Amino acid sequence: MDVTRGGPADVPAIMQMLDDAQDWLASQGRSGQWGTDHWSAAPAGVERITRLATTGTVWLGVIDDVPAGTIITSTTPPDYVPPAPEPEHYVSLLVTARAYAGHGVGAALLAHARAEAHTAGIGLLRVDCYDGDDHRLVGYYERQGFTSVSAFTARDGTWPGRVLALRV
Template sequence: MDITRGGPADVPTILHMLDDAQDWLASQGRTGQWGTEHFSGVPAAVERFTAYATTSTLWLATVDGQAAGVIVTSTTPVDYVPPVAEPEHYVLLLVTARAFTGRGVGAALLDHALTEARAAGVGLVRVDCYDGDDHRLVAYYEQQGFTSLGTFTARDGTWPGRVLGQRV
């Protein structure tokens, strides 16, 4: 697996991964996280991910030349999560291409983000995720060494979330 710096040209790849993941979640009856309308068909979502790719740090994982996953980090959290009183790297997005799930792509990207934070002298990496349905996403981050820092609701109180962090 190779992990290289990405940018705005990777937005179509990100949207494709997100749409595929969304289809998979919907096929499992798990629409609470991202709903059913593809991100690629929502102009505001396309704008959001384009802004992420332009103003944040994007890393793309590839396996045998195929896009396998992406992580986007920032030095500031999303607007619905309170900031902390110290420098941090905040994971804005982590997604693995469906063809590569279960192969350690997400873990490798998170490890890369932790290494980047450490190299920058930043002692905290935080991430937020969906905390509804079966809580599998929270459990995944905990398995990656993150600990719960609290819960929140977004989207007018309809989207349960959890913030997790890891010291580096």
């Protein structure tokens, strides 16, 4: 897999990955994370991903010229997460195309984000994720070396989340 720099032009591919992931989660009875309505069908969802792709740093994992996953990082967390007491890289989005699930795409993109933070002299990488249902996503990040920092709720207290951190 090659990791290449992306940007706003990649929003349609990112939206497709999110829609496919959402379908898969719903088929597993795990719609609490993203619901059942496609990201691409909601103007607010498209606007959010476009904003992230415009203001953050987009990296694509590419296999045989096909986007297999993406990670978007920034230097600030979203509004619902308190800022860190030191400079950080924040994982704003990590998603793997369903065709490449289980192939280590997410782990490779996280490794790339760690390396980018290290190169920039930043010692902290944080992420937040859904912490409801079976807590599988939190477990995934813990297996990638992240440590739980704090729990929070978003969307008017209806969406349980967790902030995790990794020393770079």
